[in-house]
Amino acid sequence: MPLLWLVLIVLALAGAGYVLGRQRAMSSAGGDTRHLHSLPVYYGSNVAIFAAMPAFLVLAVWLIAQPLLVDSIVSADIPATAVPEGSTLSLLMSDVRRVADGLDLAISQGTIAADEAKTLRADATDVRALLASVGVALGSDVNETTLSAAQEFRALTGTGSMAMTVVVLALALGGFAYAYSRTNKDFRARNVVERSIRGLLIAAASIAILTTVGIVLSLVFNTVEFFRLYPALDFFFGTTWSPSFGGGSELGVLPLLWGTLYISVIALAVAVPIGLFAAVYLSEYAGAKVRAFAKPLIEVLAGIPTIVYGLFALLTVGPLLVKFFGSGGTFGVDWMSGASSVTTAGLVMGIMLIPFVSSLSDDIINAVPQSMRDGSLGLGATKSETIKQVVLPAALPGIVGAILLAASRAIGETMIVVLGAGAAARLSMNPLEAMTTVTAKIVSQLTGDADFASPEALVAFALGMTLFVMTLGLNVLALYIVRKYREQYE
Incomplete structure (x- = not known):
């Protein structure tokens, strides 16, 4: 499922949860807001938050972690002898990702079928011509290792995307059902919503702080590695x-x-x-x-x-x-x-x-x-x-x-x-x-x-x-x- 559709479905569930949660609270109070613990808006907001927040949190983490995990698995399967002389594994992985994207684009344009992409052989001329036809340029020829890694990359990415869709929708539906079932006139919806908003604000502040810490740590670790290879005195006091x-x-x-x-x-x-x-x-x-x-x-x-x-x-x-x-x-x-x-x-x-x-x-x-x-x-x-x-x-x-x-x-x-x-x-x-x-x-x-x-x-x-x-x-x-x-x- 495309990412945009997934986001829209979760937002639609949150919107429906807001309306239905508010209606359920009013029904339990007999239509009289004086019998409610909180204002009706809090009951709707509670269902909407439980439907959207866990799902979007997992979605964000998944989108960050999946590419790293797939790259790690695919690069581990590439033998060291397959890396061309004068190149690096990172450059080879760049071509692997471009080939995988090119195959996806060719499938979406109807140039080849999905089954053909899985069984495609690494004839460099044919594969480069196929990718060139959909506007994908490569830095080197497509060999058996590159094409095989690209096919594995596509397969793992597709599996991960499917799993992500299932997990995110399950969390959204589960959060919706859990919050909706708790909604009644005596439920302290305002307290829950305010705690949730406070948690969201803390998370936003934490992201900013963690980003700064991450930048500093990346500088520190690589700087330490540099000084292992080059004398610090020559760096700080050298005039050339x-x-x-x-x-x-x-x-x-x-x-x-x-x-x-x-x-x-x-x-x-x-x-x-x-x-x-x-x-x-x-x-x-x-x-x-x-x-x-x-x-x-x-x-x-x-x-x-x-x-x-x-x-x-x-x-x-x-x-x-x-x-x-x-x-x-x-x-x-x-x-x-x-x-x-x-x-x-x-x-x-x-x-x-x-x-x-x-x-x-x-x-x-x-x-x-x-x-x-x-x-x-x-x-x-x-x-x-x-x-x-x-x-x-x-x-x-x-x-x-x-x-x-x-x-x-x-x-x-x-x-x-x-x-x-x-x-x-x-x-x-x-x-x-x-x-x-x-x-x-x-x-x-x-x-x-x-x-x-x-x-x-x-x-x-x-x-x-x-x-x-x-x-x-x-x-x-x-x-x-x-x-x-x-x-x-x-």
């Missing part, structure tokens, strides 16, 4: 970044950290003054009409995709800087050889960060009590003196927190750096040279068919952990400062 999947790599992180911090400093040098001045103007000087127009317009910058900023850096800002600082440029110097540079990425990233600084600073400045402004003005201070000597000092902890949050955003940026800063890992003070950052190298190390047993691929996790610790520290510091500010003025 030269990965080579053939061996002999130099994976010093210092050039990447330097590029990351250099670009971030330039970005903050652009974003902080402009964002802060915009926040002061909007909160202290702008009228209601100007503020209603200008603030949303500034915040539009935060909604522009970073790839667009990257293209802007590559096609507009970079060539403009070359026109001034490149060979034959306006100033007659040869400081910049190409459009990619630290300054290019920093300027564009700073534009992207302006709404982060301005919006947060604007909210923080507006939170300063009006009585402090009135007291300063009452003592004879001008408006500008009040802003400089009263408002900004009072809002300073919150503004610092906003700047630190913007800094953590700058450190984690990728697309602007990839397109605007270049790919050269170097230690240089010249802001017009191309450099790169930690995030850009994480992308490059994981691009393509990487072998996760090599330090050249695992280094991406070590870089990610380094970046995670840096941004986490900035976020914790920023949140601490903002919380301290709020406790003082709220």
Whole structure:
């Protein structure tokens, strides 16, 4: 049964349970709601929850676990000698899944019958032609092992899907019958529904927490594995970044950290003054009409995709800087050889960060009590003196927190750096040279068919952990400062 149909059937059972549960409760009370322990809506909601919640919970777990289990079983049945030289089992399994999907698509389009897919022989030309006819491309020829594994994959997936349908429908019907049978005027439906909702909220919060824990653990385990293969001192204190999947790599992180911090400093040098001045103007000087127009317009910058900023850096800002600082440029110097540079990425990233600084600073400045402004003005201070000597000092902890949050955003940026800063890992003070950052190298190390047993691929996790610790520290510091500010003025 298609997944959409299964979901709709469960939802229909839940809807029917709501209506029938409510009617049963009213019938047991003789139609008088005063004889019910809870409001009628709780009785219907109780049946609907028992019909839907266990079924959807099992469905979600099944959809996550089944592909992992099927992959494990099928890959275990593939002999090591069947993996082509220069390839890996994961790449072979990718072809197995594509062949299985292609056979399913061919069956759905009527190209072959379901029985034929089970007995199909591995004539590479015929099978590739069949799959090409339904738009499936493969990375290698289809041999006997690949086709046999794909047929096993289809069989296990079909069996699992059938079992999932039976189990989910059984749970939905069982929950429906159980809750409906308990429904009467004395049943404490409100208590059960509220406990169920609380459990649902706890589960949602737990998923968010567990996801964070899973991300951290995946970084930690792979980082530990990397340091088993590559010396930690060479990674943290090495000044050369030269990965080579053939061996002999130099994976010093210092050039990447330097590029990351250099670009971030330039970005903050652009974003902080402009964002802060915009926040002061909007909160202290702008009228209601100007503020209603200008603030949303500034915040539009935060909604522009970073790839667009990257293209802007590559096609507009970079060539403009070359026109001034490149060979034959306006100033007659040869400081910049190409459009990619630290300054290019920093300027564009700073534009992207302006709404982060301005919006947060604007909210923080507006939170300063009006009585402090009135007291300063009452003592004879001008408006500008009040802003400089009263408002900004009072809002300073919150503004610092906003700047630190913007800094953590700058450190984690990728697309602007990839397109605007270049790919050269170097230690240089010249802001017009191309450099790169930690995030850009994480992308490059994981691009393509990487072998996760090599330090050249695992280094991406070590870089990610380094970046995670840096941004986490900035976020914790920023949140601490903002919380301290709020406790003082709220």
